[in-house]
Amino acid sequence: MKLWSRVRSWLRGVTRRGRMESEMDAELRFHIEAFAEDLVGSGVPREEARRRARIEFGGVERAKEECREARGVNFVQSIFQDLRFGLRTLRKSPGFTAVAVLTLALGIGANAAIFTVINAVMLRALPVKHPEELVTVGNPAKVHSWGTGTPRTDVFSYPLYREVRDNNQVFSSVLASSNLGDVRIAVDGGSETARGRLVTENYFETLGIEALLGRTFTTGDGRTPGSDPVLVISYGYWQRRFSGDASVIGRKVRLNNYPFTIIGVAPPRFLGEVVGDRPDLWVPMMMQPQLMPGRNFLESVNDAALLIIGRLKPSVTVDQARTNVNAVVKEALTVTLNGRMSSDDRGAIGGMKIAVEVSPGSRGLSRLRQQFSAPLLLLQGMVALVLLVACVNVANLLLARSEARRQEIALRLTMGAGPGRIVRQLLTESVSVAFLGGALGLLLAHWGLAVLVSLANTGDRTSSSLSLGLDWRVLGFSAGICLSAAVVFGLAPALRFLHLKPGVVLKEGGRGTESGVKGKFGRVLMSAQIALGVLVLMTAGLLVRSLHNLQEADLGYSREQLLLARVDLLESGYRGAAIQNMTRELLGRLAAVPGVRSVTCSSNGLFSGDESSDLIRIDGAASTNQQDDVTADDEVGPNYFSTIGVPIVLGREITSEDFARAAQVAVVNETFARFYFGARNPIGHKITIQDSEHPETFEIVGVAHDVHDHSVRDAVRRRMYAPLTSASFDDLGAYNFEIHAVGNPEALLNSVRAAIRNVNPDLAVDNIKAAADLVADTLTSQEVVAELCGLAHARNRCADSIGRSARGLDLDGNPGGLLRTGHRRCGWNRRGGCRYALVQGNAIWSE
Numbered sequence: 001m002k003l004w005s006r007v008r009s010w011l012r013g014v015t016r017r018g019r020m021e022s023e024m025d026a027e028l029r030f031h032i033e034a035f036a037e038d039l040v041g042s043g044v045p046r047e048e049a050r051r052r053a054r055i056e057f058g059g060v061e062r063a064k065e066e067c068r069e070a071r072g073v074n075f076v077q078s079i080f081q082d083l084r085f086g087l088r089t090l091r092k093s094p095g096f097t098a099v100a101v102l103t104l105a106l107g108i109g110a111n112a113a114i115f116t117v118i119n120a121v122m123l124r125a126l127p128v129k130h131p132e133e134l135v136t137v138g139n140p141a142k143v144h145s146w147g148t149g150t151p152r153t154d155v156f157s158y159p160l161y162r163e164v165r166d167n168n169q170v171f172s173s174v175l176a177s178s179n180l181g182d183v184r185i186a187v188d189g190g191s192e193t194a195r196g197r198l199v200t201e202n203y204f205e206t207l208g209i210e211a212l213l214g215r216t217f218t219t220g221d222g223r224t225p226g227s228d229p230v231l232v233i234s235y236g237y238w239q240r241r242f243s244g245d246a247s248v249i250g251r252k253v254r255l256n257n258y259p260f261t262i263i264g265v266a267p268p269r270f271l272g273e274v275v276g277d278r279p280d281l282w283v284p285m286m287m288q289p290q291l292m293p294g295r296n297f298l299e300s301v302n303d304a305a306l307l308i309i310g311r312l313k314p315s316v317t318v319d320q321a322r323t324n325v326n327a328v329v330k331e332a333l334t335v336t337l338n339g340r341m342s343s344d345d346r347g348a349i350g351g352m353k354i355a356v357e358v359s360p361g362s363r364g365l366s367r368l369r370q371q372f373s374a375p376l377l378l379l380q381g382m383v384a385l386v387l388l389v390a391c392v393n394v395a396n397l398l399l400a401r402s403e404a405r406r407q408e409i410a411l412r413l414t415m416g417a418g419p420g421r422i423v424r425q426l427l428t429e430s431v432s433v434a435f436l437g438g439a440l441g442l443l444l445a446h447w448g449l450a451v452l453v454s455l456a457n458t459g460d461r462t463s464s465s466l467s468l469g470l471d472w473r474v475l476g477f478s479a480g481i482c483l484s485a486a487v488v489f490g491l492a493p494a495l496r497f498l499h500l501k502p503g504v505v506l507k508e509g510g511r512g513t514e515s516g517v518k519g520k521f522g523r524v525l526m527s528a529q530i531a532l533g534v535l536v537l538m539t540a541g542l543l544v545r546s547l548h549n550l551q552e553a554d555l556g557y558s559r560e561q562l563l564l565a566r567v568d569l570l571e572s573g574y575r576g577a578a579i580q581n582m583t584r585e586l587l588g589r590l591a592a593v594p595g596v597r598s599v600t601c602s603s604n605g606l607f608s609g610d611e612s613s614d615l616i617r618i619d620g621a622a623s624t625n626q627q628d629d630v631t632a633d634d635e636v637g638p639n640y641f642s643t644i645g646v647p648i649v650l651g652r653e654i655t656s657e658d659f660a661r662a663a664q665v666a667v668v669n670e671t672f673a674r675f676y677f678g679a680r681n682p683i684g685h686k687i688t689i690q691d692s693e694h695p696e697t698f699e700i701v702g703v704a705h706d707v708h709d710h711s712v713r714d715a716v717r718r719r720m721y722a723p724l725t726s727a728s729f730d731d732l733g734a735y736n737f738e739i740h741a742v743g744n745p746e747a748l749l750n751s752v753r754a755a756i757r758n759v760n761p762d763l764a765v766d767n768i769k770a771a772a773d774l775v776a777d778t779l780t781s782q783e784v785v786a787e788l789c790g791l792a793h794a795r796n797r798c799a800d801s802i803g804r805s806a807r808g809l810d811l812d813g814n815p816g817g818l819l820r821t822g823h824r825r826c827g828w829n830r831r832g833g834c835r836y837a838l839v840q841g842n843a844i845w846s847e
Contacts, residue, residue, distance in 0.1 A: 022637065029241035064155050079428070096401055097433070100394045103184060104437025107387030109264035109444030109782060112478045114380050118450055119473050121369055121376065121450075122273070125362045129208025130311075134361035135321055136310035139247075141370035144179045144276045146305040149614070150340065150348045151333055156306040156453045158285070158298045159340070161454065163332035164308060170321040172311035173206040174457035175199065176318035177273060177365075178305040180283060183291065186254040187241065194237065194280035196255070197272060198291075201284050204232070206311055207273065214249040217284055225286050225298055232264040234271070235281035254281065267803070273309060275366035288436040294570040301340050309361050311840045322358035330354045337812035344690040348630075377808045387481065389487040394433070399495035402765055423494045430490025431483065442470075558645030561597075562738055562771035563745035564606060565752060568764040579733050580725060582759070587637060590739055595748050597740045605736030606644065606709050608769055614719070615690040629690070629694045632674060632719040635726060640702050641667070643740045651683045651702030662725035666698035670706045672718040673793075687720060698722055738771075745770045776802025 032053045039049035072511040139154035151157060156164070157178065165174040165647040180196035194751045204216035208299060212235060233241075242248045260283070263676070272279045289296045297303040311322060333349050341349065364368070405507040567586065569579045583601060615629050638656040643647055649670065658665050666687055673682045688697045698720070706716040707787050724735070743750050749768055756765055 043347045061586060063619060082425045082428040084434045085425065089429060089430060093401070096397060097436075100397055100433050100439045101440060103393050103432060104387075104489075105440035105444055107383070107390035108133045108224065108434075108438045108441030108478065108481055108485065109448060110383040110436075110441075110476065111380070111387055111481050112441055112445035113381050113448035114376065114473050115477045116445065117372075118376050118380060118476075119471070121366065122373055123473060124275075124471070126207070126273060129161075131362035132360075133312045133442070134207075134359040135310050135312060135318055135358055136307075136365060137310060137325055137356060137358050138361065139357055140307065140361070140365045141367045143277065143367045144181075144364050146303075147181065148300075148303050150345045151301050151337070152304040153306040153329055153333075153354060157301050157304050158306060159301050159337055160304075160329065160332055161306050161308060163336055164310075164325060164328055167328045167331070168321075168324055169309070170313060170316045170324045172309040173202055174305040174308060175203045175206040176285065177203060178285075178307070180291065182256050183281075184257070185281075186249075186257075192241075195278070196275075196281045196283055196291075197277075197279040198288055199282050201228075201286070206309065210264065211264035212267045213246060214262070216264050216266075217282075221284055221286075223286075225288075226290050227286060227298070228284050229258065229260045229287060229290070230263045230284065231260050232266055232282045233262055233265050233772070234278065234280055235268040235660060236271075236278060237264045241280075246322050255281075256291050256293075258287075259285075273364045275364050276368040279482045279547060286793050292571060293573065294575065301343070302336050307329050307365055309365070318358060318360055321650070322356070325358050326354060326356050338686055347690070348615060353670045387485060388488070391485050393489075395489040395492055398430070399496070401563065402493050406497075407498050413502045419497070422497055426436045426494035426497070427486065427490050430494070431486040434482040434486035434489075439477055442478060458544050500708060558740075559606075559771040561741045561743070561745055562606070563741055563748055563752060563768065565737045565739070565756070565768040566734060566766040567604065567737060568734040568757065571764040572762060573761065574733065581635070583724065583735060584757065585759055586737065589759055590737060592756050593739075593748065593749065593751045595742050597742050598639060598643045599737060599739050600640040600643040601735045601737045602640060603635040603724065603735060604705075604709065606738065617688045617690055619686045619688075632717040634719065634721050636721050637724050640721065640738070643704075644706055644738050645740075647705045648702050649705055650681070651700070653702055653704070654721065658723050663723060664696060664698050664726070665701045665723065667701055667702040667704050669704050669716065669719045669721075671716050672720060673703045675718055685775065696726065700727075744812065 034054040036049040040046050041054055138156060142155045144156045147560050161176045177199045180198045183195040183196045185192060185194045201221045202219050213510045216232055248262055253260050288298060338346055569582055587599050614633050616631050636654060638659040641653040653667055682700050685700050686697050752768055756763055
């Protein structure tokens, strides 16, 4: 309580200084008068009594000063005095002030911009009720994943989600969500695409989100598939598409040609649980069969697309949740859902170590966090170096400027100012410069954020809509780097005056025998500036070189003349044999397009589509563990390897004849051949897919060169290729068409679209892109780092030039300082000084 009383007294003294002074004056005079009255009562004359009372109290002003010191008011007052004096000093030197503030603003602005993105991607909590209670179940980066095959635990099937939801003991509520992608929405006779997300009916309840308008889904919705064709739209989509019209509630729309009713609008701050995605609408999970005809994933244990978020019960820890979830998932996969799996899936589950990732979910789900965390932290380190270079620049300016202030400081020391008071005054000036630079830096950061996002949005696979803005973290970080910068660049010049000899300086009349930048501190700072600049340059060069190597890496095929298009025949209404017939039709039509050399297709695609794997058995190759029996696979069309430019190193490729007669042949890659056969010839050996529903055996007829088909950096996986007509693999009904152009593939974009449209205008076609662009999209994070490192180096060069130029200015920003410096350094006459200054100026501006 005593501490709080002192704090309250200090606050009252600072904020109500006038009232405190009057009260203190009245109280002191009261005590003097009371003492004087006591003396008068004892027979002392009144005038003598007053004189004795004043002597006894030692003077009113001294007593007031002691009270101010006791309350800590004097310290605050002296800080304000230092601040006012520092600002007046900076105002008298506009040239120095402008250069120092601009130099720091470039460094602080770059740091603030990068940290704002780091805050949005890595630190900011979801704007939901009690985000600290949320945990993610599964891999939180798999926000757009959708796969089929052996049940997975990084993303979940709907039956597995239900098992977790119904049998856990650690969550008060569990939601699941999945990427719906772009859906066709028809409103008032017009049609457009909107980004959607499939969510369970308890989605908004679990997150604690209430609708801004209308209502959200409830657990009473969606009890059976197709029972609730309703949707909630985002605030942004409501404003953009409906102009904020409140009558939107109850309006009928069509999603993928199925009727839905808008029942609610989400609040403005809520952008979904996926950082970097901004869904336009949310649809109940039970409507998945209607939105994706031909695919009913609600009952399949093999189709995994869901990410789970749970809200912990009171007093439950993340470790306890992890233990319980793993037990529930293991029970579900080995007992409850085991009977719904094929024999090879049961075998795979039996040999699998079930370890479900359960982690704090307050920051939501994010692919960007995994993709950009390391590059952003690297960038933060880079711009921190740039800020350090800027601080050294300003420190050099302060050292040069301190030469003109030596006599002023000496005079203040002679008049009784202590060294600590001098250092505090100079540091206050440095803090003023730093915060002026920070204010300008935040304005520059606002512009820099737009540059960052535009660089990150270079490809469809990485485009995002981050919520970037100032919050307490960004402001606190900016204030912290301003204070740190002030200490870094202001401490050395301030400490330089601790050993100043006032008598010597005043006797010399301010004429120093050695220039500040040539002194000890100046040499150290100049060396540090050069070393840090070289470090920034080398780091930027290495990163750019690394990006260049990745961009020029040999992928194993010719990407320069390839055009890729993905067609979803199942979603377009085709079933069974009609899918194969339409695939052949499309291959023929695309091959007839002028400028097309050849056409093929595949299930997984190149840097697009899906990834798949299966359990296999190979004659003549014994495995030591179950992982040896797993290989990546792909179904390909005729002449796949010659079309995409992959050499066949042994045997032959899959031809049109194999495709036509559904031959049981396979081509393997070099990694597969080396792993299973070593130096032996694999041609003629048999591969059996261990699938109880479609057991098939394939004869190896060729070995293809290794291909980087989904990642430039990752090692090539063991892979087998079978004809697209094979029945052993899951028929997804969505195929990637690889088109080898005679010339520039982008020149065929419109022709390819027209050819597909002529076959069937209702075919669901993903964005048609050149293979080189798809590869470049996967290197976005490296491109962002490289480009921003180049910008950081350019900023460093800019600040260095500004700082070096400013060292030739006097306190008022006039170039005479450079002439005088040249004269003093060289000991020449004025003509010689002019020549030196001109040489220095030319050297500066030539850079």
